[in-house]
Amino acid sequence: MKLHKPWACSDSNQNQCQDSNFFSLFLPKILKMATFGDFKLTKSVQKGVKEIGFTKPTPIQVEAIPAIKSGQDVLGIAQTGTGKTAAYILPLLTKLVKAEGEDPRVVILVPTRELSIQVGEDIAELAQYTNIRHAAVYGGIGWTKHAELITPGIDVLVATPGRLMDLYNHNVLSLKKVKTLVIDEADRLLDMGFMPQLHTVFNFLPMRRQNLLFSATFSEKVEKLTEEFLDFPVRIEITPSATPVEMVKQQVYHVPNYRTKLNLVAHLLENEAVFKKVIIFCKTKITAETVFKVVHRKAEGEKRILHSNKGQNARINAINAFKNDEVRILISTDVSARGIDASKVSHVINFDVPVNYDDYIHRIGRTARAGNHGEAITLLDPSEEWHFQKIEKLIRMSVPVYEIPAGVTVVETEKADRQLQLREIDRQRKIDDPTYKGAFHDKKRKPAKDKRDFTDKFARKKTRKKRKKRR
Numbered sequence: 001m002k003l004h005k006p007w008a009c010s011d012s013n014q015n016q017c018q019d020s021n022f023f024s025l026f027l028p029k030i031l032k033m034a035t036f037g038d039f040k041l042t043k044s045v046q047k048g049v050k051e052i053g054f055t056k057p058t059p060i061q062v063e064a065i066p067a068i069k070s071g072q073d074v075l076g077i078a079q080t081g082t083g084k085t086a087a088y089i090l091p092l093l094t095k096l097v098k099a100e101g102e103d104p105r106v107v108i109l110v111p112t113r114e115l116s117i118q119v120g121e122d123i124a125e126l127a128q129y130t131n132i133r134h135a136a137v138y139g140g141i142g143w144t145k146h147a148e149l150i151t152p153g154i155d156v157l158v159a160t161p162g163r164l165m166d167l168y169n170h171n172v173l174s175l176k177k178v179k180t181l182v183i184d185e186a187d188r189l190l191d192m193g194f195m196p197q198l199h200t201v202f203n204f205l206p207m208r209r210q211n212l213l214f215s216a217t218f219s220e221k222v223e224k225l226t227e228e229f230l231d232f233p234v235r236i237e238i239t240p241s242a243t244p245v246e247m248v249k250q251q252v253y254h255v256p257n258y259r260t261k262l263n264l265v266a267h268l269l270e271n272e273a274v275f276k277k278v279i280i281f282c283k284t285k286i287t288a289e290t291v292f293k294v295v296h297r298k299a300e301g302e303k304r305i306l307h308s309n310k311g312q313n314a315r316i317n318a319i320n321a322f323k324n325d326e327v328r329i330l331i332s333t334d335v336s337a338r339g340i341d342a343s344k345v346s347h348v349i350n351f352d353v354p355v356n357y358d359d360y361i362h363r364i365g366r367t368a369r370a371g372n373h374g375e376a377i378t379l380l381d382p383s384e385e386w387h388f389q390k391i392e393k394l395i396r397m398s399v400p401v402y403e404i405p406a407g408v409t410v411v412e413t414e415k416a417d418r419q420l421q422l423r424e425i426d427r428q429r430k431i432d433d434p435t436y437k438g439a440f441h442d443k444k445r446k447p448a449k450d451k452r453d454f455t456d457k458f459a460r461k462k463t464r465k466k467r468k469k470r471r
């Protein structure tokens with residue numbers, strides 16, 4: 001867990017901050033809590049906080065820590081990079097006090113192995129002066145390795161839903177003692193289709209328990225899960241003083257096609273002094289591989305690629321190397337990058353528009369973390385412009401458009417690509433206007449060339465004549 005700059009007031013909410021000093025004289029204690037000391041965390045947990053160097057709780061921590069300590073269900077919505085992990089770990093460690101029994105009393109569900117590892121690391125640091133036992137488990141490696149971690153006894157278990165059930169089904173894990181269930185990155189868990197697995201897990205947990213749900217966005221799916229899963233929750237929704245969306249300088253390039261996008265990326269990356277630490281997002285593994293090949297050949301510095309087909313160790317090493325500034329360019333799909341906490345990312349390049357519009361916010365939230373500034377560049381081919389308009393609606397701003405720099409070779413769009421683009425544009429127009437018949441599909445298609453020879457009477461005659469001549 002890295003120390004970020006103390007949570008300072010941005011210019012835009014400076015007044016609010018002054019006001020809060022004024023109001024703190026009058027408002028209930030909870031609102032003026034400004035130090036970790038006010039939360040009455042156990043001494044050993046406070047020591048961990050001090051060791052990491054956190055001086056001031058973030059807004060979500062200010063509100064969530066007391067509510068969680070008091071045993072209530074909590075729904076916490078705050079954008080990425082706002083300190084949600086410590087917001088639930090600190091009060092839970094305080095409630096656990098010390099190691100006890102064999103079975104976990106806290107289970108934290110996360111969507112990906114990277115996140116499982118990261119939350120595990122955060123716990124390791126915050127709990128370093130306690131004897132509380134924890135483990136982080138995830139799919140992709142044999143479950144027996146994880147069984148070894150938990151059989152000696154455990155207090156906090158971080159798990160992806162599938163791996164949790166593996167361990168439960170093999171009778172390695174008992175869930176009888178679980179007092180608190182945390183669902184972290186709920187939006188991502190649901191986007192990844194984990195709802196059925198979550199229901200299965202709920203069935204095996206004790207009925208009486210505290211439920212905590214954290215998410216960066218409050219999508220319809222998250223709302224539904226909240227209704228099913230939380231009991232009269234304390235709802236905490238934080239709009240940070242300056243949201244990542246506001247802190248990031250966003251730019252858009254209209255690029256005719258894939259190959260020109262590759263040329264543009266290579267051109268931008270030539271500027272090493274500006275593009276110091278870059279994440280390039282691609283929506284599919286195949287695109288990520290192509291971009292990686294080109295960047296590998298054309299750009300300076302270390303590069304790594306991150307997607308779900310890569311070996312587990314390769315993925316973990318890539319993330320760590322990027323965090324430690326050993327890698328300049330990281331190419332990633334949306335799923336793999338979620339929750340990665342690397343500081344001082346100078347640029348996020350969206351090679352394409354993400355499938356989920358919310359992912360745009362997550363992608364650009366990789367830069368400008370905890371008060372730093374950053375840039376996010378999005379490359380749009382004609383069929384993606386419609387999707388980006390939806391994103392602009394979501395973020396409630398229109399993103400400035402930049403001209404493709406002179407040094408970039410603009411390649412002509414191949415016929416097949418153009419057809420794919422037109423078909424997609426047609427589909428989009430039909431969504432906007434169900435009565436729209438479709439310009440592209442309704443055009444009479446020319447028959448394929450070889451077929452044309454035989455359907456066209458004239459052509460048939462010609463071929464016959466030719467054949468006769470040859471004979």
Ligand code: ADP
Pocket residue numbers: 001002003004005006007054055056057058061078079080081082083084085086339341370
């Ligand atoms: P989220 O889960 O909301 O995306 P994280 O919990 O991963 O955010 O925290 C983002 C970063 O902020 C991490 O590097 C973490 O160490 C740091 N951080 C969390 N709380 C504080 C704090 N009170 N002061 C300074 N840095 C913090």
Ligand code: MG
Pocket residue numbers: 084085184185339
């Ligand atoms: Mg988080």
